[in-house]
Amino acid sequence: MKALVVIEVSAGVLSSDGLGIVSRLAELGGEVEAVVFAAGDEPELEPAAMAGAAKVSLCTHAAILDVPVETRAEVIAALAAEMRFDAVLLVQSATSVAIAGRLAATLDGGVIWDITDLTLRDGALWSTRLIHGDTTMVQAEWLGGPGIGLVRPGAFEPQERSAVPNLVRIDPIPWIAGRKTLCRLVRAGAPAQDLAKADVIVAGGRGLGTAENLELVRDLAEALGGAAGVSLPLVDMGWAPRSMQVGQTGAVVKPRLYIACGISGQYQHRMGMERSGTIVAINTDRAAPIMAFSDLAVVADASSILPQLTALVRARRG
Ligand SMILES: Cc1cc2nc3c(=O)[nH]c(=O)nc-3n(C[C@H](O)[C@H](O)[C@H](O)COP(=O)(O)OP(=O)(O)OC[C@H]3O[C@@H](n4cnc5c(N)ncnc54)[C@H](O)[C@@H]3O)c2cc1C
CATH class of the missing domain: 3.40.50.1220 (TPP-binding domain)
Structure with missing residues (x-):
């Protein structure tokens, strides 16, 4: 099982929720890679390797987090198509839901959301999710194209494994060029504490x-x-x-x-x-x-x- 995890960055630090997904997949014996989008200073990428990512792709640009989500979705889709990942996993948020929808359409894959656990059955990745107002737990497998998964925040804790990061830099300019430009960014009040x-x-x-x-x-x-x-x-x-x-x-x-x-x-x-x-x-x-x-x-x-x-x-x- 080969999976790509999208790790968010907050205040220059990789999200522990994203790192937790990497660790869970590595624990299952999967071949795990990560992609990180950063707008400011380059984040410290070692935690991704420590969590179990064999390769980390870093995509930096001052506007990468401000341009519409389609840019990030296209970068992820290009990576997924090139490297033939079985699954692309993201931490569930308003932004990642929009990215997942675009990935599903581009890669012809299915989206499973509200994931609380990941397991392997006969080499295939399965998800555990809660349905019916969280009263019923179901296990679901992705069929067809690469599986796209939205994992609930807090589902997995990062585990430390020792590794040296294998870093690949992605130039986002080809994707950003010619895209819609951002006219005005409206933030919903002061950023809440994490x-x-x-x-x-x-x-x-x-x-x-x-x-x-x-x-x-x-x-x-x-x-x-x-x-x-x-x-x-x-x-x-x-x-x-x-x-x-x-x-x-x-x-x-x-x-x-x-x-x-x-x-x-x-x-x-x-x-x-x-x-x-x-x-x-x-x-x-x-x-x-x-x-x-x-x-x-x-x-x-x-x-x-x-x-x-x-x-x-x-x-x-x-
Ligand atoms: C699909 C789905 C998803 C949901 N997701 C969430 C979610 O993520 N988070 C969430 O919170 N809810 C969620 N809900 C809503 C949830 O079911 C409850 O309706 C909600 O949590 C109730 O909020 P509350 O406790 O503030 O209000 P209420 O249930 O109205 O409770 C108010 C409480 O305040 C007490 N009270 C009244 N006056 C005072 C006073 N002066 N001082 C002290 N106590 C007082 C009352 O005794 C009462 O216990 C979801 C519902 C659905 C169907």
Whole structure:
């Protein structure tokens, strides 16, 4: 089995989710290569080799992450066609979903998304995914052209293997030249902290009552040196960007401490945070589902207790 993994770069560092996919495939005995797109300084590529990539293709250009996704899709498709990969795997995100769709059309391959595990059966790659609102687990194989897989963030941890990176540089100019140019890039507010890597997360839900009360969650997160997260309804109501959402269709997190404020703990939220070290729930309803799987269940009004907690933390930290 020969696979190509697309590894994202954030602040010059390769994403641990992408490295985790490389490690999983290497663990299965696959022949794994990686492709990295970078716009600024060249990222350190050794972690990709350490994770198990036999070859890393680096494609750098100041605008590579700003031009439409079709450019990246074309570079990946060219690599996949030339090297005859059995599978191309990406970490699931709004961008990678768009890339995967283009790859499927170009390479005549099928897309499997929401992947939580990868296995080998008789030399063929199989995926495990959750369906029906994550209530049913299925295993699926790609048939026909190269398999294109979208793996849920947090599915695999990178494992260290020692290797020397075999680096190939790709010049993206032929792909970018003549493409649509970017007129204006609109960013959705300040970039959110990387929830998946946060040591402490304070998350707010519908029980906060108002968008303004989300500031109380942000204040406590900041006082604890952590990140702020939200449940899906707050994204749907436009109170917070999608990048802050925890859960089945958001980020899967496992911080040392997760404080859920006004969150009921429905299954779709729970599956994104239940692997946290210590879970504290603040809820007015002692029968809310989250109270049953929290380490500490606080029956209180979140908007009253949050400022007090923040003041206490700040006083302790000086
Ligand atoms: C396919 C699918 C995917 C989904 N993906 C996600 C996902 O990724 N992430 C996600 O979060 N949800 C997701 N959902 C939605 C999920 O099912 C729940 O509807 C959602 O998590 C509920 O959010 P909540 O807990 O903030 O709101 P609610 O369920 O309305 O809970 C609010 C809680 O606040 C408490 N409360 C009320 N007032 C106060 C107060 N003053 N102080 C303290 N507590 C108070 C209430 O007792 C209640 O427990 C998904 C749903 C579907 C169908």
